[in-house]
Each structure stands twice: as structure tokens, then as C-alpha cells.
Amino acid sequence: MSAVAGVSLADVDLTDLDRWSAGVPHEWFAMLRRAAPVFWQDERRGRGFWSLTRYDDILAASKDWQTFSSEKGGTSLMDLTPEQVQSRMSMLDSDPPRHKRLRNIVNKAFTLRAINAYEGRIRAMFREVLDAAFSEREFDFVDAVAVELPMRILCELMGVPLEDRRYLVQLGNRMLGNTDPDHAGKFVAGEADLSAYAHLPFSSPAAPEMFAYANSLAAQRRRAPQDDLTTRLLEAEIDGDRLSEHEFDLFFLLLVTAGNETTRHAMSNGLLALLEHPAQRDRLIADPALIPSGVEEILRWAPSLLHFRRTATGDVELRGMTIRAGDKVALWYVSGNRDEAQFPDPDHFDVCRTPNRHLAFGLGGPHFCVGAHLARLELRVWLEEMLPVLGSLELAGEPQRLRSNFFHGVKSLPVQVP
Numbered sequence: 001m002s003a004v005a006g007v008s009l010a011d012v013d014l015t016d017l018d019r020w021s022a023g024v025p026h027e028w029f030a031m032l033r034r035a036a037p038v039f040w041q042d043e044r045r046g047r048g049f050w051s052l053t054r055y056d057d058i059l060a061a062s063k064d065w066q067t068f069s070s071e072k073g074g075t076s077l078m079d080l081t082p083e084q085v086q087s088r089m090s091m092l093d094s095d096p097p098r099h100k101r102l103r104n105i106v107n108k109a110f111t112l113r114a115i116n117a118y119e120g121r122i123r124a125m126f127r128e129v130l131d132a133a134f135s136e137r138e139f140d141f142v143d144a145v146a147v148e149l150p151m152r153i154l155c156e157l158m159g160v161p162l163e164d165r166r167y168l169v170q171l172g173n174r175m176l177g178n179t180d181p182d183h184a185g186k187f188v189a190g191e192a193d194l195s196a197y198a199h200l201p202f203s204s205p206a207a208p209e210m211f212a213y214a215n216s217l218a219a220q221r222r223r224a225p226q227d228d229l230t231t232r233l234l235e236a237e238i239d240g241d242r243l244s245e246h247e248f249d250l251f252f253l254l255l256v257t258a259g260n261e262t263t264r265h266a267m268s269n270g271l272l273a274l275l276e277h278p279a280q281r282d283r284l285i286a287d288p289a290l291i292p293s294g295v296e297e298i299l300r301w302a303p304s305l306l307h308f309r310r311t312a313t314g315d316v317e318l319r320g321m322t323i324r325a326g327d328k329v330a331l332w333y334v335s336g337n338r339d340e341a342q343f344p345d346p347d348h349f350d351v352c353r354t355p356n357r358h359l360a361f362g363l364g365g366p367h368f369c370v371g372a373h374l375a376r377l378e379l380r381v382w383l384e385e386m387l388p389v390l391g392s393l394e395l396a397g398e399p400q401r402l403r404s405n406f407f408h409g410v411k412s413l414p415v416q417v418p
Contacts (some may be wrong), residue, residue, distance in 0.1 A: 009031070009032075009036055014028070014051060015041065015117060015402045015405065020401075020403065021403040022401070024302075024306070032033075032051065033335060046077065046078070046328075048328070049077055049330050050321070050328065050329045051329075052318075053332050055336040055339035055341065055342040055343075058336040058359060059364050061331055062359075063094045065366055067312065067314065067316055068311070068329055068331075069095045069310060070099070070311075071095040071099075072326075074309065075309050075310075076090055076406075077330060091250070091254070096345050099367070100366070103370060105233075105237075105367075109236070110371060110373060112373045115377055116377065118148070118153075121156060122153055123343070123384075123385065124323050125149070127385055129149055130193070134389055134417065137416060139415055140412050141271060142411060146413075147169055149263070149267065150264050151166075151168065152258065156343035158230045159226050159230050160230075164213075167258065168256050172261060175210070177255055179319075214248065215245070217252070218230065218234060218245070246394060259374075264409075265402075265408055266298060266375065266379055267379065268409070269298065270298035270379065271415075272413060273349050274390065275393065275415075280294075280351045284351055284383065284387070285390055291380055291384060293351060293352055294383060295376060295383065296356040297349065297350060298379065302408055303333045303408060305406070306334045306404075306409065307332045307333060308330075308362070310331060312324065312325055312327045312329055312332075336359045337360065361375075392418065399413050400412040
């Protein structure tokens with residue numbers, strides 16, 4: 001039986017969400033990278049899946065969409081029928097050329113130049129939120145700051161009324177946090193209904209509400225265009241091709257869920273990492289020029305998305321294992337980002353780390369995150385605006401983690417300023 005540091009292959013169950021709610025099982029991934037880098041995981045409810053845990057394998061699979069498809073089975077580990085997959089086909093769950101068509105339509109809104117134009121407004125919003133949060137001696141950073149900042153930016157970009165932000169957050173929680181009883185809410189009849197992995201957001205009972213909201217917003221902009229991202233997406237055209245109504249709905253849903261959730265979790269995990277590594281926090285405070293590299297280290301250390309699924313389009317041999325056509329394959333970014341062969345001393349949190357070619361945004365493949373520029377800008381401005389109070393901030397209780405093996409999330413992070 002293969003074992004590393006007292007952990008054996010028999011101990012590994014990547015579908016055990018109770019283990020994930022206690023924190024990422026890095027000891028499992030360290031063992032898998034060394035003893036079983038292409039690992040078969042049985043499922044209680046599904047047909048099982050392969051796990052890729054080494055950096056080079058994940059990067060290669062991300063680039064090779066012909067062999068490891070996002071379109072054949074979607075990017076969730078759920079087992080879906082071909083009809084279900086087709087009805088939920090978003091930019092995230094598609095391969096070229098379909099993916100390239102959708103991406104080309106929306107790309108102009110997310111270029112570095114377009115995103116940087118929002119920096120002044122983003123900074124003003126961040127100061128407003130941080131001033132309100134730090135008016136209290138003790139507060140929950142997740143609720144007061146990490147939830148607020150990305151959604152305020154989304155409202156600003158999309159032209160969504162600010163008063164609707166919490167409603168959209170709740171919809172997102174119900175769709176993507178549905179393996180956690182605190183987020184699943186009334187849509188879960190009992191503990192047995194909490195699956196071993198997050199449902200696709202389009203499968204959630206909350207999805208029709210999100211689509212209805214998107215349809216209403218789009219109808220308003222068609223009647224009265226404005227200077228916002230909603231209008232630009234509706235009017236965006238490549239060779240006479242525009243987003244259909246359903247494609248706009250799917251894109252809006254992805255922005256509200258994936259775009260909001262990932263940045264929210266990056267901020268929460270990032271602050272937690274800095275508080276748990278005070279020497280690294282002090283380096284940032286002493287030298288703000290380190291903030292860009294600090295952002296990249298936060299993304300490497302605690303990627304918001306733990307994995308994405310691909311589906312093998314044909315039989316393929318990898319490290320002595322045969323992956324069959326139709327098999328599910330999970331690309332574990334959280335493991336690749338700690339790969340000893342890629343990152344020296346990977347379990348050391350280092351805000352000066354360079355180079356830092358982490359996998360947090362899906363490096364190398366057609367699915368490299370379209371919102372990467374926006375996420376990096378948000379995280380940089382957030383850290384810059386946090387510097388005056390960062391040195392005096394302390395944990396005021398135990399963080400509560402999301403019960404999920406898909407999102408690396410913190411539900412609650414109590415902090416205080418003595």
C-alpha cells in the first residue's frame with residue numbers, strides 16, 4: 001500500500017465533503033502527486049473519475065481540449081445526459097470553435113485597457129466599504145467586505161441596481177454553494193440531498209430566478225441602452241454574430257456566480273493567509289511594491305476554484321494509467337499549485353515568490369479566465385486600501401469553511417481591531 005507521511009491511498013476520498021470543510025486535504029494531494037498522480041476515485045453516487053494532481057499534467061490537459069473536453073460532459077463532476085449538457089452550454093462548458101465564438105464576442109469588455117479604466121471607481125467603492133466595516137471593532141470580514149466588494153463592482157459594470165446585490169449573492173450561494181447546508185437553504189430536503197460535489201449552477205432551482213433577472217435587465221437595455229457592460233454585451237458583434245438571449249442569460253449567470261464567488265473567496269483566503277503568516281504580512285506593509293507578487297501568491301496558495309472537470313474524448317495513456325473515452329477527469333488546480341517540481345518550498349507562503357506561474361486562472365488553455373485582469377485589479381486595489389489597517393487586524397474566532405470540493409471558500413472570518 002503506497003503511503004506518504006502516514007497517509008495511504010486507502011485514506012483518500014476526494015468526495016468526502018466533511019473532510020473538505022475542515023480545510024484542503026493537502027496531505028492527500030502530496031501523497032497522490034508522489035504515489036498516484038493519475039488517481040481513480042470511486043463515487044457513492046456517480047461512476048467515478050480520474051484525478052490529475054501534478055502541475056505538468058494539469059497544464060497539458062488544459063491545453064489539449066481535443067483530448068480533454070469541456071463540452072462533452074461539462075465542467076462539473078455531475079453525470080449529465082447529452083441533452084442536459086447541450087441545454088447548459090455556456091462559454092465555460094464548451095470547446096473551440098463554439099468557445100472561441102462566445103469568447104470573441106465578450107473579450108473586448110474584459111481587455112486590460114477596458115478593465116483598468118474602472119480602477120478609480122473601484123478604489124472609491126473599496127474605500128467606502130472598508131471605512132464602513134472598520135467603523136466596528138469586531139466584524140465578519142466575509143459578510144462586511146469580501147461579499148460586498150465584488151458584487152458592488154459587478155453592479156457598477158453591469159448597470160445592476162446596487163440594492164439588488166444581496167439578492168444576487170443569495171442566488172449565487174444557492175446555486176454554487178449547494179453542497180453546504182448553510183447555503184443550500186430551502187432547496188435541500190435533508191442531509192442526504194447534499195451531493196458530493198457542487199451542482200452545475202444551471203441545474204439549481206435558483207437558476208430560473210437568475211435567468212428571469214437577466215432577461216429583465218436585458219429588456220431594459222434594449223429599450224434604453226446605457227454606458228455599461230450589459231449594453232456592450234448585447235450590442236457586441238463579431239462578423240454579424242451576437243449573443244442569443246439564452247447565451248446572454250448564461251453569461252450573466254457566470255458573472256454573478258463564478259466572477260463574484262471567486263474574487264470573494266480570494267479576498268477571504270488571502271486575508272486569512274496574511275493573518276496566519278504575520279512575517280509575510282509585515283513584508284507587504286513595509287514594501288507596498290510587493291503587492292502584485294503578493295496577489296499572485298494568494299492565488300497560488302488558495303485558488304478559489306479547487307478543480308474543473310474534463311471528459312476524455314478517446315482512450316489515452318497517462319503515467320501508466322489508461323483513461324477511457326467518456327471518463328471524467330478532474331484537474332486539481334489546488335494540487336498543481338503545491339507541486340514540488342514546479343514551486344520551490346510550495347508549502348511556504350511567500351509574497352515575494354517569483355516566478356509564480358500558478359494555475360488559478362486555468363493557465364495555458366482556451367479556458368484561461370476571461371476575468372483575470374479584473375480579478376487581479378480588484379485584489380491589488382483591495383490590498384493597497386487594506387494596508388493602513390492590516391497591521392492591527394487580528395482573528396476574533398475560528399474561520400468557517402465552505403463544505404465543498406469545488407470552491408475553496410470561507411463562509412465566515414471573524415476579525416477585530418484591538
